[in-house]
Amino acid sequence: MIRELIPRILVLVGVAVILAALIAEAVGAKDHVEWGVSIDTSSNPGAAMTVFAFSSSGVVSISVEGAKSIYYMKLKGDPMIALRQLSTINISLVDQTLVQDIRAGVAYGAAGLKTNPLLLKALPLLANIIPVEVKTPEGGNNSLRIALHGGQGVLVVVEPDGDRVTFSMEYRVTGYRRLDTNILIASGFLVSVAGLVFYRMLRSW
Amino acid sequence: MRSIVNLVVIDSSDSLRPPAFDIMMIIISSLGAALATIQPISEPHVAARIILDPTLFAATIFLALRGSAGIAGLIQRGIMDVYLSYPVSRRSVFLIIYISRVVLPAGTLLVSPLLVAAIVLFPVVSRDPASYIIVFAAYLVQAVMFGSIFLLLGLVARSTGSASVASITVYFAYNITSLLLSIIGTTLRSDSMTSLADAMSFYYMVYRSMLGVEVELWQFLLVPAILLLVILAGYIYFTRRFEPR
Numbered sequence: 001m002i003r004e005l006i007p008r009i010l011v012l013v014g015v016a017v018i019l020a021a022l023i024a025e026a027v028g029a030k031d032h033v034e035w036g037v038s039i040d041t042s043s044n045p046g047a048a049m050t051v052f053a054f055s056s057s058g059v060v061s062i063s064v065e066g067a068k069s070i071y072y073m074k075l076k077g078d079p080m081i082a083l084r085q086l087s088t089i090n091i092s093l094v095d096q097t098l099v100q101d102i103r104a105g106v107a108y109g110a111a112g113l114k115t116n117p118l119l120l121k122a123l124p125l126l127a128n129i130i131p132v133e134v135k136t137p138e139g140g141n142n143s144l145r146i147a148l149h150g151g152q153g154v155l156v157v158v159e160p161d162g163d164r165v166t167f168s169m170e171y172r173v174t175g176y177r178r179l180d181t182n183i184l185i186a187s188g189f190l191v192s193v194a195g196l197v198f199y200r201m202l203r204s205w
Numbered sequence: 206m207r208s209i210v211n212l213v214v215i216d217s218s219d220s221l222r223p224p225a226f227d228i229m230m231i232i233i234s235s236l237g238a239a240l241a242t243i244q245p246i247s248e249p250h251v252a253a254r255i256i257l258d259p260t261l262f263a264a265t266i267f268l269a270l271r272g273s274a275g276i277a278g279l280i281q282r283g284i285m286d287v288y289l290s291y292p293v294s295r296r297s298v299f300l301i302i303y304i305s306r307v308v309l310p311a312g313t314l315l316v317s318p319l320l321v322a323a324i325v326l327f328p329v330v331s332r333d334p335a336s337y338i339i340v341f342a343a344y345l346v347q348a349v350m351f352g353s354i355f356l357l358l359g360l361v362a363r364s365t366g367s368a369s370v371a372s373i374t375v376y377f378a379y380n381i382t383s384l385l386l387s388i389i390g391t392t393l394r395s396d397s398m399t400s401l402a403d404a405m406s407f408y409y410m411v412y413r414s415m416l417g418v419e420v421e422l423w424q425f426l427l428v429p430a431i432l433l434l435v436i437l438a439g440y441i442y443f444t445r446r447f448e449p450r
Binding site: 054 | 214217221223227230231234235237238239241242243244245246247248250251252255313317318320321324325326327328329412413416417418
């Protein structure tokens with residue numbers, strides 16, 4: 001029975017590949033996503049937006065309106081690490097919105113920040129805790145363009161200029177390619193047939 | 206050597222027998238296929254992690270039922286007596302049941318969805334197959350660690366019911382401990398607790414290091430150290446204390 005393990009695996013893998021082709025055709029991956037949100041900052045001294053590429057790699061463009069100053073940092077690994085770091089320096093999140101777009105391989109969200117306003121101004125000084133880069137706004141609309149690898153994210157922290165901060169995000173997937181659906185069906189069929197032939201050969205020995 | 210190979214073949218035929226093993230393999234391979242196609246995975250190590258996360262759970266449950274309860278069943282039915290009557294040392298019998306009840310099922314179950322994903326995402330995986338294999342090896346170490354604990358429990362429990370319940374309880378307790386350490390560590394802002402929680406998942410440490418996140422040496426060594434200790438305990442118990450009746 002153990003000698004039939006390899007043909008069994010081949011047949012099952014072939015079937016799974018055909019299934020993969022059908023799933024890809026029905027609900028395949030997306031290569032582009034756009035999103036926007038407006039955060040009320042009348043009672044919060046700051047707002048934040050995060051984009052985390054959990055399975056894809058891509059380039060994210062974030063536009064911010066209504067900002068006095070913008071800080072951002074790139075994150076590696078779990079975005080929970082960034083949240084832990086924020087709570088360590090007494091910044092808590094309110095009115096959170098989080099979207100997990102599995103077909104684009106990216107999660108994104110925004111929130112208001114409850115903290116001491118002086119702390120937001122001091123963020124660049126806390127580079128040993130969170131590496132922060134400052135983007136000085138020019139006019140009303142500021143944009144960032146950041147390349148993200150799989151497992152990387154970006155956190156944008158904004159000190160508001162008025163009562164509202166508006167974030168707009170566009171994410172384009174890079175580096176993703178899969179085999180064509182027809183090639184997948186043919187490969188799955190071939191792998192399964194190879195398994196069956198192998199099984200027949202083993203039985204005849 | 207021929208006797209050892211024969212015994213591996215005989216025992217593996219039991220541990221990997223259809224239809225249960227095949228049903229589990231087709232389900233996890235299909236799940237791997239679904240995960241590989243519905244999202245635009247761009248890097249091989251990310252693909253391996255996404256596919257192996259749910260597979261590790263399924264493989265561990267299988268090891269608890271076919272590894273731990275399976276070995277207890279061998280003892281209950283008197284088949285272990287037959288194994289020990291072969292002209293091979295107890296050391297070799299331990300090696301044989303370790304391969305057929307832990308390493309082979311864990312490796313086969315983890316590799317099947319990866320094969321599917323490697324075909325589907327061939328243009329991505331072929332860019333860096335080494336990182337794909339490294340993540341697989343990291344998950345295999347974690348699965349083999351669980352399997353080794355379950356095997357020891359099966360040898361000690363000698364009852365299929367007790368062995369499977371004890372194994373699943375240990376697995377549950379291990380994961381809940383990790384989760385609690387993480388929650389308490391975050392609440393108390395204790396880095397050492399969250400680091401320990403993270404270190405309990407060897408694959409996560411390997412994955413994080415591949416992302417360029419700094420991982421301390423002890424975090425890498427925790428799971429392999431547990432694995433070595435459990436293998437040693439199982440080996441000593443089987444070769445010196447174990448009586449099949």
